[in-house]
Amino acid sequence: MLSGQSGQTGLLGDGDGRARAEAPIPERQPDRAAVWSWPELSVLLVEDDQGDALLVEELIADGAPGLPMRWVRSAAEARTLLAQQLPDCVLLDLHLPDAQGLEALAAVREYTDQVAVIVLTGLDQEQIGLAAVAAGAQDYLVKGRVEPELFSRALRYAIQRKQAERASAALRTSQMRARENARLERGLLPTPLLRGERSVDIVARYRPGRANTLLGGDFYDVVQQADGTVHALIGDVAGHGPDEAATGVALRLAWRTLVLSDIFGIRQLRLLEEVLLAERTGKQTFATLTSLVLRPCDHRVAVTRAGHPGMLLRTGSHIDWVEVPGGPALGFLPGRAEWSVHEITLPVDSGLMLFTDGLFEGHTDASQDRLGEEGLLELARTVTAAEPAVFVDELIWRAEELAEAHGGLEDDVAVMYLQWNHRDLNQDNR
Missing domain, CATH: 3.40.50.2300 (Response regulator)
Structure with missing residues (x-):
């Protein structure tokens, strides 16, 4: 035995391996x-x-x-x-x-x-x-x-x-991932850099996808210059994991540096593409983004779009899909891509909602159909909340609810809602 x-x-x-008698053992359970x-x-x-x-x-x-x-x-x-x-x-x-x-x-x-x-x-x-x-x-x-x-x-x-x-071991891994998530989140989803009196109100949200272990490559940023001009960015590095997240952090930091150096528009996109090419771990990695310049003096918004989805323009209870001409995603045609800058008017009582594609790529109910851009627009028109923060949260919640039968939204979701600051509107109306 x-x-x-x-x-x-x-x-x-004992010495020869035979069992040695012990004191009686109390009755055991x-x-x-x-x-x-x-x-x-x-x-x-x-x-x-x-x-x-x-x-x-x-x-x-x-x-x-x-x-x-x-x-x-x-x-x-x-x-x-x-x-x-x-x-x-x-x-x-x-x-x-x-x-x-x-x-x-x-x-x-x-x-x-x-x-x-x-x-x-x-x-x-x-x-x-x-x-x-x-x-x-x-x-x-x-x-x-x-x-x-x-x-x-x-x-x-x-x-x-x-x-x-x-x-x-799983707990230690989870804790390490949580710490890594926190570090990546600070790089991907920073605190807006606002100088002078705020000219734009901002609502920003992030939701991890259902398979998330680390943050993906979704990122956003906002910088306001001393004259009140606001620069906003939202982007998404294709893929999911630490490499994509690190690339997203590099792009976001580069964008903020370029804005602070007064580099905008097409030149900004070309330099960002150079950063992507230097930072990406594979030749198939690309990034979509939309960069905005909001001028409170005339309520105009300059939009530069590189392969990113359109935006929702919300005026009172009316919602439209806005998709200005753009160019390919960064990294698709290295050194050969063409982009353009287009201006739109953002009325004083309106707001722009930017988002990554994870918001509308989830499957709906038990079907295999995805929500899609048209479905997202229809869904947004059913949300009646007037407050921007409530509107954003309600729209994300409804998209998640539609995808619940498939385990929730598959990809990360970043959302940014921008509208003119009400204090500035009051000053304009005087």
Whole structure:
């Protein structure tokens, strides 16, 4: 039989390995094995000795009835089975035809570290068992010195410890992602840089997509110059992940630097494309964006668009889709793209809503149809809230609700709503 020697598994023994009598043990509560559903778990035994394998089968029959077990005789066979399906626990002999000692443990852990491992040692190899635990095994058992109940307990403890390790690792990964998200968010979604009295009211929102682990490449920014002119940007780097997010941060920072250097319009787009080409990790990466210059003196807005969706123009309860002529996304035609600047009028009682395509690319209800630009316009016209912040939140919520049957919006969503500041309007009306 086998006997556990770490923690709570094992029996005391004398020099020749025979069990030594102990003081009477108080009556115990029922073993927790009764609440375990062994058939829902599985074990892989890696053991080249047929006699030891039969002993393990007997221990399972007595201590973990119904527990499925597969038996292989070598590390190579174990790797083949692990490639097909992962068990909950591996019972591993440290003396195999193709792997000896900790080499056998390394062979299994190199292939997968997702399952619990209990190593099997001889009576004179307890130090190797301890070394195996230090190297990543959950427990070790000494051949010839374990009872079925203790074998069952060792299995449960090993599986539970591995589950705890995985949960702890997942928590650490989640915390690291959260910290990384926070750093990326500061770069992608900054605080507006406003100098002088605010001439434009701004509502900005960001919603991660359902598969989000890190922020995607959606970004926006607002800079107001001392004369009240407001520059606004919204953009989206194709793809999702840390590389795209880093590229988005680089574009956003470059845009703000260009604005502060009084570089606007077509020249600004050409320089931003140079930044994209230098920062992107693959030749297929591109970015869409819309850049605005809002002049409070005449309520005109200069729009430069590079492959980005149109905008919603909201005047009172009336909403229109505005899509000025533009050019290709940055990176589509490096050095050969042509863009243009177009002006529109933003009345004093109107607001412009800019957004990334994640807002309208979600599937609707149980169908495979996407909301689309026309669907977004129709949806926006059903939102009656007068307050810009309430209007934006309601529209995002309704788009999410339509996509709920498919798990929510697939892509990240960035939204920016701009309207003239009411204090400036009052001054204009005097």
